[in-house]
Amino acid sequence: MKKLIVAGVVAWLVAACAERTMEPTSLAPIDGASVLAQVGPPHTCCFEDGRVLRTVVPPSPLPNGGRDPIYSFTNGAEGQLPVAGVGPGSGKYHGGAWAVHLVAWNTTPYLITSDEELFAAEDAGDVTITRVPEADFRCPVQP
Secondary structure (H helix, E strand, O other): OOHHHHHHHHHHHHHEEEOOOOOOOOOOOOOOOHHHHOOOOOOEEEEOOOEEEEEEOEEOOOOOOOOEEEEEEOOOOOOOOEEEOOOOOOOOOOOOOEEEEEEEOOOOOOOOHHHHHHHHHHHHOEEEEOHHHHEEEEOOOOO
């Protein structure tokens, strides 16, 4: 069951990275190679400190290998994109080796565009953040 959940999360994150929508609750097994072959740059990917980043190459799986934090919402406000903790120009950006964290709302969702806003929401009890290292992936981005 855990493999099905991780496969669903990976498929959803890849789709989000490529500006496609997929229900995060979809737990059907996927063929990662065919999903990755369907997506390509440039697409809107995520927020980082209020700016919007876009993909520059197709994403690829990197299980347990992420270094750059990315926070993907399992439910969220309209227009919500994943939130990157770092990005190009940031001293700690490792080229989009994304360490996946899932964010679930405990209250009515509102738009979050930076990790600072996300951590404030977590401190307020508005969201719960869970690390999912099996879903890590590589997807370099640029502003």
